[in-house]
Amino acid sequence: MRKFVSLLIVLFISTLAWAQQPIKGSVKNEKGAPVPFATITETGTKNIVQADAAGNFTISIRKNGQLTISAAGHQTQTITASGGSVEVTLLFGEAQLSEVVVTALGVRKSRNQVAYAAQQIAGDEVSKTRTxxxxxxxxxxxxxxxxxxGNTIGASxxxxxxxxxxxxxxNQVLFVVDGIPYNNAVGTTPNQTADRNNAVGGYDYGNSAADINPDDVASITVLKGAAASALYGSQGANGVILITTKKANRGLGITLNSSITLxxxxxxxxxxxQKEYGQGYFPSSRYEDPTEKFLYRDVDGDGKPDLVSPVMEDASYGAKYDPNLMVYQWDAxxxxxxxxxxARPWVAGANDPSTIFRTAVSSNQSVFMDGATDKGFFKMGYTRTDDWGILPNSRISKNLLNVSGSYNISEKVTASANLSFSNVNGKGRYGTGYDGNGARNLMTSFRQWYNVGVDMLEQKEAYFRNGKNSTWNIKADDLFAQEP
Structure with a gap:
């Protein structure tokens, strides 16, 4: 009796083993490139596996069972498999993208299988408009x-x-690119923190998520609920934006992108x-001129006092303009x-601040090289971005380098690596507030403090002539030996 029971158990196990057919396969797109991380499901069951980075998978199914293969950005396909090897080709199709959600663990699931709010966007949706x-x-x-x-060049x-x-x-959301978190917080250097605490602004050097290259984005998944972003703990408490970058195509490929925005x-x-009154606060007993309109100093060295504009004042409520008066002004x-x-005639400047601005230009150039085989893939990209702001001396330059690759060491072991490097250089940044650590906001200054006697094109010429600003608002003590 005992031998009979043992024989039944062996036969039962053999039947189970015979009923399950091992399938090895690969998933590719229309161009023959691997479709990484595709989802393979035995139709009508909960038997689900995921392809590796090279699109390869292994699954055991019932005899003559069916497989349903799906991937973001591709049309779902169902095939009948009876063991051995299969090669599946998925057609491109944007409609499928909205039906598949990338979870916090990087696993792709049907939208109906997730219990939290998530929204997915195709990569070309964020690369159509070049910024x-x-x-x-x-x-x-x-x-x-x-x-x-922010309204400053290169702002956060x-x-x-x-x-x-x-x-x-x-309150910033967390950005995660191919599993790597990006800190998108604004700058917190000691000077920046002190300036914000003192309500004077300071410089804004931008945040890191702005350096992500839209040309390299395959899809974006926005996780909105606490359950969706729980994997990232407190970092993901404000929401998570998961970005999946593009994978390599079979063979060797080179892609060039170029754009200019004005x-x-x-x-x-x-x-x-107003162009009726010049620099100063008239009348003022601080001015030595008998009319209390100007400083009264010997500038040319002839022993006689000359009329000098109140260069230490930062407003234009002074003497009425008169072209017959010869006055020493800031450029003297x-x-x-x-x-x-x-000395120059006492008249308003011919060019006000609105004349110094120029057309803003944004240039973006990128080159990508990639390749893939049955064993793995590699991808390398370089992007150069230049922003010339509306100020003549303002420019932000970015150099972005991305290198990634994956190799199947064995059926169960895959080695992957991802390297991102960014270098940002800026010139002519202006502040976000009043005057934090010298970071004055130019637009605020022109609206609050200005000498209408200044020709701003002459100021512009002085900057490029000297390599620095020549101020019209000078301390009188710096110019003359005696107090004003």
Whole structure:
């Protein structure tokens, strides 16, 4: 009896083993390139596996069972398999993208299988409009996502999901690119922190998510609920934006992208200045001129006092303009100026601040090289971005390098690596507030403090002549031996 029971058990196990057919296969797209991380499901069961980075998979199914293969950006396909090896070709199809969600663990699931709010965007949706800031391309594409950028060149972008959750803390969403978290917090150097605490602004050097290359994005999944972003702990409490980059195609491929975007300044948005009164606060007993309109100093060395504009004042409520008056003004004290130690007619400047701005230009150039075999793939890309702001001396340059690869060491072991490098250089950044650590906001200054006697094109020429600003607002003590 005992031998009979043992024989039945052996026969039962043999039957189970015979009923399960091992299948080895690979998933490729229309171009013959591997489709990484495709989902393979035995139709009608919970038997699910995921392909590796090279599109290879192994699964055991019932005899003459069916396999359903799906992947983001591709049409789902169902095949009948009876053991051995299969090669599946998936057709491209954007409709499928909305039906598959990338979870926090990087696993692709049907939207109906996830119990939290998630939204997915195709990569070409964020690369159609060429900007130097990748985050701006998400604007208007994700429900509940609020995106705001500062008005300075290279400024940070604030990305908030479903409203502000903390008054004093960080509300930024977490960006994750191919499993690597990106810290998108704004700069927190000692000077920046001190400036914000003192409500004077300071410089804004941008945040790291802006350096993501939209040309390299295959898909974006926005995880909105606490359950969706739980894997990332407190870092993901404000939401997570998962970015999957493009994979390599079979063979060797080279892709070039180039774009130029122009931005124009509208002079109608600038204030209109009065041109009847010049530099100073008239009347003032501080001015030595008997009329209390000007400083009264011997500039040319002839022993006689000359009329000098109140250069230490930062407003234009002074003497009424009169072309018959010859007055020493700010450029009379600039050794590089053609008006050095020369008096000029007391008139308003011919060119106000609105004349110094130029057309903004944004240039983006990128090159990608990739290749793939049955064993793995590699990808390398370089991107150069240049932003010339509306100010003549403002420019932000970015150099971005991305290298990634994957190799199947064995059926169960895959080695992958991903390297990202970014270098950002800026010139002519202006501050976000009043005057934090010398980071004055130029636009604020022109609206609050200005000498209408200054010709701004002459100021522009002085900057490029000297390599630094020649101020019109000078301390009188720096110019004369006696007190004003």
């Amino acid at each position: 130097s800031n990748f985050i701006q391309n998400l604007s208007g594409k994700v429900a509940g996502l609020d995106i705001k950028q 972008t604030n990305v908030v999901m479903r409203g502000i959750k903390s008054i004093a803390g960080n 931005g124009k300044y509208d002079p109608k948005t600038f204030p209109k200045y 004290f600039d050794p590089s100026s053609p008006y050095f130690k020369k």
